[in-house]
Amino acid sequence: MKSPATTLSLLSSVATMATSSWIDEDTPEALRTTKSLVDGSTYHLVMSDEFNVPDRTFTDGHDPTWTALDKSDDDYSASGGGSLHFYNSSMVSTTPDGMLTIQSILEDTSWTHLDLVKKEQVTKTTHFKSGMIQSWNKFCFTGGIIEVDVILPGEPDIGGLWPAMWLLGNLGRATYEASTNNLWPWSYDKCDRKKQDSQSISACNKANHFGLNKEQGRGATEIDILELMAGDSGGALPATEPPIMLPYADLTLQVAPGIAENRPQSGSQPVRSVDHSHSGYATSVAENWYDNLTVAGNTSLNPFFYGTYLGPTKKGEPVTRSKKQAFQADAVGAMKQLGPEHFKTPHTFRLEWQPGRGGRLDWFSKSYKKVDENGTVFHMEGDGKGQDWEHSLHIPDFALDEAMGSKIPEEPSYVIFNTAISSTWAFPYNVPDWCPKCYDCYNPKCQCSFNPGFCAMMKTGKVALKIDSVRVYQSRDDDAHSGQPHSVGCDPVEFPTREYIKGFEYRYMRNPP
Numbered sequence: 001m002k003s004p005a006t007t008l009s010l011l012s013s014v015a016t017m018a019t020s021s022w023i024d025e026d027t028p029e030a031l032r033t034t035k036s037l038v039d040g041s042t043y044h045l046v047m048s049d050e051f052n053v054p055d056r057t058f059t060d061g062h063d064p065t066w067t068a069l070d071k072s073d074d075d076y077s078a079s080g081g082g083s084l085h086f087y088n089s090s091m092v093s094t095t096p097d098g099m100l101t102i103q104s105i106l107e108d109t110s111w112t113h114l115d116l117v118k119k120e121q122v123t124k125t126t127h128f129k130s131g132m133i134q135s136w137n138k139f140c141f142t143g144g145i146i147e148v149d150v151i152l153p154g155e156p157d158i159g160g161l162w163p164a165m166w167l168l169g170n171l172g173r174a175t176y177e178a179s180t181n182n183l184w185p186w187s188y189d190k191c192d193r194k195k196q197d198s199q200s201i202s203a204c205n206k207a208n209h210f211g212l213n214k215e216q217g218r219g220a221t222e223i224d225i226l227e228l229m230a231g232d233s234g235g236a237l238p239a240t241e242p243p244i245m246l247p248y249a250d251l252t253l254q255v256a257p258g259i260a261e262n263r264p265q266s267g268s269q270p271v272r273s274v275d276h277s278h279s280g281y282a283t284s285v286a287e288n289w290y291d292n293l294t295v296a297g298n299t300s301l302n303p304f305f306y307g308t309y310l311g312p313t314k315k316g317e318p319v320t321r322s323k324k325q326a327f328q329a330d331a332v333g334a335m336k337q338l339g340p341e342h343f344k345t346p347h348t349f350r351l352e353w354q355p356g357r358g359g360r361l362d363w364f365s366k367s368y369k370k371v372d373e374n375g376t377v378f379h380m381e382g383d384g385k386g387q388d389w390e391h392s393l394h395i396p397d398f399a400l401d402e403a404m405g406s407k408i409p410e411e412p413s414y415v416i417f418n419t420a421i422s423s424t425w426a427f428p429y430n431v432p433d434w435c436p437k438c439y440d441c442y443n444p445k446c447q448c449s450f451n452p453g454f455c456a457m458m459k460t461g462k463v464a465l466k467i468d469s470v471r472v473y474q475s476r477d478d479d480a481h482s483g484q485p486h487s488v489g490c491d492p493v494e495f496p497t498r499e500y501i502k503g504f505e506y507r508y509m510r511n512p513p
Contacts, residue, residue, distance in 0.1 A: 022047035022065070022139055022488070027471065034145060034473050037389050038352055038362055041480035043145050043473035046488050050469045051100040058133055059089040065139050068092040069132045071510045072111065072124070073420060074177045074318050082424035084128050084439050086111075087175070091131030100467040102131040104153065104161060104419050106441055106458050127440045128458075132175065132418035137501065137508075140170050140412040140490035141472055143355040143483065149346040149468035152228050153419055156247045156340050159231030159426030160454040163419040163465045164224060165349070169411030170490045170497045171201075172220025174418075178507040179220070181319040182310075185254035185329055186219025187400075187409045195257055198327035211499030218495070221409035222254040223361065224333070225351050229426050231451065239268045240300040244337050249349075250302060251363040251393045252333030255406050258307050260328050262288045269303050290332050290403050294394035297365075298337035307331045330404075334393040336365065346468045350389065356397070356410035359483025363393040397483070408483065412490050412497065415472075419465045427451065 023032075023045055032045040049065065058068035068089035086109035092102050110125040146167070154161045172180035182200040191204040201208065201218035208214045227250040236243030264270040270289040295301060307330040313321045341347070350364040366389060400406045423439060428451055431437060435448035441455035457463060474486040491498040501508055 022472075024048040024050045024052075026050040026052045027469075031471065034147075036145065036352060036475075036481065037350070037364055037391065038360070039481055041475060041477065043475050045471060046141065046144070046474050047139055047472040048470065049100075050098065051094045051467065052098040054094050054096045054098075056094040057089070058092045065135055066133045067136065067138070069134070069175065071175065072113075072126070073132075073175050073422075082422040083420065084126055084423060085130040085421040086126045086128070087132045087418070088129050089131070091129060092133050098468065099151075100133070100417070102133065102153075102163075102417060102419050102465040102467075104128065104130040104421065104458070104463045104465075105461055106455075127442075128421045130419045130421060132416065132420075134168075134174055134416045134418075135414040136168075136173050136416075137170060137490050137497075138414070139488075140414045141474065141486070141488050142410060142412050142492065142495070143353050143359075143486035144472055144474035145350060145352050146225065146415070147348055147350045147469075147471045147473075148225060149348050149470075150226070151346055151466040151468070152230075152247075152338070152343045153463050153465040154230060154343065155453070155457055156230055156338065156343050157232040158453045158457055159229070159246070159451045160421065161228065161230060161419055161463070162422055162425040164227045164416070165467075166225055166227070166416050167221075167223040167351075167353075167409075167413040168416060169219060169221040169409065169413050171218060171411065171500065173508045174416050176508055176510075177318045179504070181321060182325055182327075183218070183220040184256075185222045186217065186256045187221045187406050187411075188219065188257055188404075189217040189407065190405050191215070191217075192405075195327070197322075197324040198257070210503040211496045213494075213496070219256070219411065221411045221413065223351065223353065223409060223413070224250060224252040224254070225363070226251065226349050228338070229335070231426055237304075239303040240335065241269060242298065242300060244298070244300045244335050247338045247342075248335040249338055250305070250333055250335055251299075252302070252305075252331050253361055253395055253409075254307075254329060254331055255400060255404075255409075256327060256329040257404050257406060258328035258330035259288045259404060262286075263328075264289050264303070264306050266304055266306065269301060288403070290330075290395075290399045292396055292399045293332065293334075295334050295392065297390040297392055299334050299392045302331070302333050302335045304335075305331050305333075332395060332400075334363075336363075336392050346466075353408075354397075354481055354483030355408055355486075356484035357401075357407055359397045359408035359410075361393075361395040361408060362391065364389045364391055366390070410484055410495065412487070412492055412495055414490070415470065417465065417467055423449070 027048040069087040073083040107129040112121045115122045196202045196204045203217035231246040233246040264287045271287045311326045312323045352362040354360045397408045438446040478485045
């Protein structure tokens with residue numbers, strides 16, 4: 001019979017093995033701990049991938065951590081639409097110089113799917129092929145620090161690519177709309193009968209099935225570490241404070257429920273005060289938005305995207321949502337200035353995530369200090385030489401709670417890297433009426449639908465998002481950080497997902513042709 005001390009030692013060894021199994025042996029010992037840039041406490045590595053082994057493949061079943069998709073990007077809906085690419089796992093691989101590469105190329109893909117309106121099989125063709133890699137239902141974590149070293153794809157002054165590095169709650173699988181419908185991006189754990197129909201897993205549910213906890217609101221929460229908006233704005237964009245021009249990175253928390261009334265207007269910063277005319281009437285009214293958001297460095301609150309209204313669906317959409325189920329989602333975020341070097345050399349981006357009530361989200365990027373001729377100290381970013389961290393954006397939990405009762409995400413979340421190509425992102429806004437709005441780079445009639453130089457860039461065959469490494473760290477001391485405890489796993493007891501996914505397996509699978 002083993003002594004209690006021996007049993008405890010064995011359990012500790014098992015726990016250590018479970019944690020270390022996600023750690024790449026190529027990660028240097030010096031990088032297996034880090035310090036929080038907010039509270040200074042020590043964090044330990046729980047997952048890493050250095051991508052040093054060349055010619056790895058990520059087709060479904062090939063890799064223990066990652067899966068590269070082979071499917072269309074299902075956003076052909078009333079609120080979405082615009083996907084021009086097909087995700088193909090052959091677009092994702094590792095190179096001899098130790099990079100994960102996600103290529104985007106010009107190549108047709110045709111497939112058939114069931115048209116729900118016509119009740120017949122129809123053929124669809126896209127002219128772009130790209131890649132998405134995700135750790136869904138394999139590696140998930142709740143809380144901690146994630147760092148990604150990345151080289152952005154394409155050219156900084158040519159818009160049209162939509163690369164992203166992001167986290168999504170395991171209850172939703174990215175691009176599988178049936179799995180995210182009325183779950184994305186809910187982070188709300190209160191019973192509100194008026195919102196219950198809009199949130200599939202509501203805290204009002206007295207008896208949740210499929211292994212879920214009763215009276216617990218759940219969702220497919222989204223945290224965007226970085227989304228690239230490239231292009232040439234010809235100078236500073238309006239309503240950015242400080243002035244930001246293209247290209248820039250979106251740093252965003254997507255959250256529901258969203259603010260429904262008196263929202264900020266797209267293209268302007270939120271109005272925070274009420275102005276009165278001489279007659280005493282208000283000339284502007286204070287708008288509802290989140291307080292106590294902090295930006296620093298070359299970063300502005302994003303005045304161009306405050307969220308998405310997910311309205312009732314129309315015939316032919318891949319999911320259904322009634323008028324009662326419609327809701328507003330908010331995008332709480334900032335836009336960070338990028339430069340040409342972000343497209344040439346690796347740059348490190350960091351997210352510190354303290355989950356749940358009392359938590360926070362903090363985005364950082366590398367910079368270095370310079371002193372001008374007047375003795376003013378400022379931070380230089382974007383040339384790859386930075387060793388100091390620039391604190392770009394801070395979102396505290398109480399800002400969400402006070403606004404809408406939502407909270408910093410607490411869902412077990414997985415990692416996604418991808419490059420999309422969508423006519424709704426960084427494509428020309430003012431297409432002439434005579435333009436046929438087609439998206440084939442080899443069709444001369446379609447050139448008016450693209451930004452100048454986009455098709456020429458794509459024809460080089462050298463467009464790729466490159467990830468040098470990804471590392472996730474967590475605290476071993478729950479008292480050392482704000483928010484709720486950190487954990488690794490896609491099916492924690494507090495936030496289970498396994499039985500729910502198994503019960504609705506068809507929502508997480510590609511439809512048959």
